[in-house]
Amino acid sequence: MVFGCDYNPEQWGSDVWRDDVRLMRDAGIGLVALNIFGWSNIQPREGEFDFADLDEIIDLLHANNIRVNLGTGTASAPPWLSTAHPEILPMAEDGTTRYPGGRQAWCPSSPVFREYALHLVEAVASRYGAHPAVALWHVSNELGCHNALCYDDDSAVAFRTWLRHRYDTIDALNEAWGTSFWSQRYGAWDEILPPRAALSLRNPAQRLDFQRFSSDELLDYYRSECAVIRRHSAAPVTTNFMVTAHIRNLDYWTWVDDVDLVANDHYLDHRLPNPTAELSFAADLTRGLAKGEPWLLMESSAGAVNWQPHNLPKQPGEMTRNSVSHIARGADGVCFFQWRASPQGAEKFHSALIPHAGTDSEVWRETVALGRLMTDLAEVAGTRVESHVAILFSWEAWWAADGEARPSQAVNYLQQVHAVYSALRELGVTVDVVSPSASLDGYRLAVVPSLHLVSDDDATRLTSWVEAGGHAVVTFNSGIVDDCDRVRLGGYPGAFRDMLGVRVEEFVPVLPGDVVHLDSGATAGLWTERLTLTTADAISRYTDGPVPGLPAVTRNMFGAGEARYIATALDETALREQFRVALVEANVAIRALGGSGAVEVVRRASADRSYVFVINNSSEEVTIPVVGHDLVTKVDISQFLRVPAGAARIVRETAA
Numbered sequence: 001m002v003f004g005c006d007y008n009p010e011q012w013g014s015d016v017w018r019d020d021v022r023l024m025r026d027a028g029i030g031l032v033a034l035n036i037f038g039w040s041n042i043q044p045r046e047g048e049f050d051f052a053d054l055d056e057i058i059d060l061l062h063a064n065n066i067r068v069n070l071g072t073g074t075a076s077a078p079p080w081l082s083t084a085h086p087e088i089l090p091m092a093e094d095g096t097t098r099y100p101g102g103r104q105a106w107c108p109s110s111p112v113f114r115e116y117a118l119h120l121v122e123a124v125a126s127r128y129g130a131h132p133a134v135a136l137w138h139v140s141n142e143l144g145c146h147n148a149l150c151y152d153d154d155s156a157v158a159f160r161t162w163l164r165h166r167y168d169t170i171d172a173l174n175e176a177w178g179t180s181f182w183s184q185r186y187g188a189w190d191e192i193l194p195p196r197a198a199l200s201l202r203n204p205a206q207r208l209d210f211q212r213f214s215s216d217e218l219l220d221y222y223r224s225e226c227a228v229i230r231r232h233s234a235a236p237v238t239t240n241f242m243v244t245a246h247i248r249n250l251d252y253w254t255w256v257d258d259v260d261l262v263a264n265d266h267y268l269d270h271r272l273p274n275p276t277a278e279l280s281f282a283a284d285l286t287r288g289l290a291k292g293e294p295w296l297l298m299e300s301s302a303g304a305v306n307w308q309p310h311n312l313p314k315q316p317g318e319m320t321r322n323s324v325s326h327i328a329r330g331a332d333g334v335c336f337f338q339w340r341a342s343p344q345g346a347e348k349f350h351s352a353l354i355p356h357a358g359t360d361s362e363v364w365r366e367t368v369a370l371g372r373l374m375t376d377l378a379e380v381a382g383t384r385v386e387s388h389v390a391i392l393f394s395w396e397a398w399w400a401a402d403g404e405a406r407p408s409q410a411v412n413y414l415q416q417v418h419a420v421y422s423a424l425r426e427l428g429v430t431v432d433v434v435s436p437s438a439s440l441d442g443y444r445l446a447v448v449p450s451l452h453l454v455s456d457d458d459a460t461r462l463t464s465w466v467e468a469g470g471h472a473v474v475t476f477n478s479g480i481v482d483d484c485d486r487v488r489l490g491g492y493p494g495a496f497r498d499m500l501g502v503r504v505e506e507f508v509p510v511l512p513g514d515v516v517h518l519d520s521g522a523t524a525g526l527w528t529e530r531l532t533l534t535t536a537d538a539i540s541r542y543t544d545g546p547v548p549g550l551p552a553v554t555r556n557m558f559g560a561g562e563a564r565y566i567a568t569a570l571d572e573t574a575l576r577e578q579f580r581v582a583l584v585e586a587n588v589a590i591r592a593l594g595g596s597g598a599v600e601v602v603r604r605a606s607a608d609r610s611y612v613f614v615i616n617n618s619s620e621e622v623t624i625p626v627v628g629h630d631l632v633t634k635v636d637i638s639q640f641l642r643v644p645a646g647a648a649r650i651v652r653e654t655a656a
Helices: 016-028 052-062 080-084 111-128 153-167 170-175 206-231 277-291 318-330 362-376 395-399 411-427 454-466 492-501 572-585
Strands: 002-006 029-034 065-069 134-139 262-265 295-299 331-336 389-392 433-434 445-448 471-475 503-507 521-524 527-533 536-540 551-558 561-565 599-605 611-614 622-623 627-630 635-639 640-642 646-656
Touching: 002 362, 016 052, 016 362, 029 134, 052 065, 052 611, 065 445, 080 551, 111 206, 111 572, 153 170, 153 206, 170 206, 206 395, 262 277, 262 389, 277 295, 277 318, 277 411, 277 433, 318 362, 318 599, 318 611, 318 646, 389 411, 395 411, 411 433, 411 471, 411 572, 445 454, 445 572, 454 471, 454 492, 454 551, 454 561, 471 492, 492 551, 492 561, 503 551, 527 551, 536 572, 561 572, 611 622, 640 646
Parallel strands: 002 029, 002 331, 029 065, 065 134, 262 295, 295 331, 389 433, 389 445, 445 471, 471 561
Antiparallel strands: 503 527, 536 551, 551 561, 599 611, 611 646, 622 640, 627 635, 627 646
16 A cells, blocks of 8 residues: 655755655655656756755665655746747647646647757666666656647647547548538648637537547656657656546546556645545546556645645534545555745645644644554455446536537536435445446446437447446436437437437527426426437426426336436436336345435455445434454454544454
8 A cells, every 4th residue: 555745855955855764764655756847847948957866865764764756847848948948838728828836837739838848757767777776767757738639730640630630531531520610621631620709609519529539648748758768767647637626638548558557636625515426436437547456646635735725724523524435435544735834935825744833733633543454454355346236427428518509508518417426326326437438248237427428339238237237327318429429410419319219309508597397396407308208208397387297207128128317307316216116127236324325435455355444524423233353443343334524434343
């Protein structure tokens, strides 16, 4: 089990370094990320490198048996580079330049930036590639966090090249983009631009392809750094993903085969109604990216962040609970940004393992305790999370569903995904979040929340699985367009119409704040449909609203399987009830404690051992039946495990 942190020694005098390394050993820190934003320190001027400080800190960590997660330093260009080459700066969609002073002020398509960046990577990798302290390579940092979408002329050239590879001919592109609409038909590749700001709505297929291109362009950049590193080092290479609620720029399903280890950054987002539920979702999605294998939490926070409207500190024990939640859901390591809180700069009010108050603080004491727990959890490493339910999630569907011209701007893809996830979490069900192209073998229930865009192949894969005996729940706004963002004709929900046994003639959005009622006693909002049954049965119907009497929830027997359709945004209780019934019919165990999801129960197992994780985010003690040994309290459990409010327990099971 990895326990680690980001360290920025360049922000501190060398007299602090030795104290820091001593404290790292006291806390049990085993992996330290260095040189994440080190470019201007190790290359203060063009053609001049100074590795003295980095040499010293790496050797110091190595002498204390602390491994290094070595950054390439390319995340932000130094001022001398942007001054000499302002053409590397990114352009926003309105045509204005974004200037230095923050971070990631570079265009992913800039050949000039890439030349200088790879020169830096060559220098770093050749110097430290064989250093015994380097256990992991960290390419750039949070690629695409700020600069994923660049609209300048370099991006235009790269976009055209990408489109040529995708479509081969200009006629194929015109067909895919539907350019006969609004006289947009292209006669030559050079006529195509990035989807810069326009006077009206822009071509949605063009915008979708630009999102794909931008993700691929940064992936190509990542690969170029990897190629340099691998010439000099056999250590694994990765970069930190951002599987969170507020970043959607990169399609990580296309990235995972290029990282040696899936690593994610996650911070509680207090702008959301349930931040801990989103934490669990992000962890499950990261595990899906890792294809069920263990992964690394590369960054998390000891307390408050600095970039939300209201930056709330964590309550005592919350840092530990959050960490255990990630571990329960497949992480084999937890790292923090950052080690020591900065006294200056844009992140000076971001929390750290050593806060501004120093080591005489609750945060530091909890850090030391968490380090001991991570040591005790070594035996858990390598086990896998048990799940029989899959949620199909797609960044491409997210891009398409939240585009400019859509039936209702009030409907948000990720909110619908979170609603479905929360209902399952509240029922005590652990889910895998997988790509629509993933195999569903071994799952008992597949959940498809608002999958607006789906390819023909992926739709066929799901329907064939249901026809062979699988159970599925599909929610509204699914299957509407293909992978060119082209509407499937003949009635909604398009790709899933036959499987669901329904046909929808028209969407009928519900205005925000308005409520419709169902004959089941449930309420709903946001969305209704003019839906008719073909082979399905109605489970419930509307009693009022814009489509009274029409079906709201349906059930269809399809081959040897069953598919349910939820054609509206049900209230939380009703949505949870629909999933309770679907889970029972799919033979999936429900083990809710309290029904709110505040108490999480997750199992990790291997062929010869299993562990039950209980994370009590509630304000009351809970009791669950389990037999085994608690790795947290070091107590044997003979029948019932009691978990105090705000605590986490991990039990090595001796009986199921």
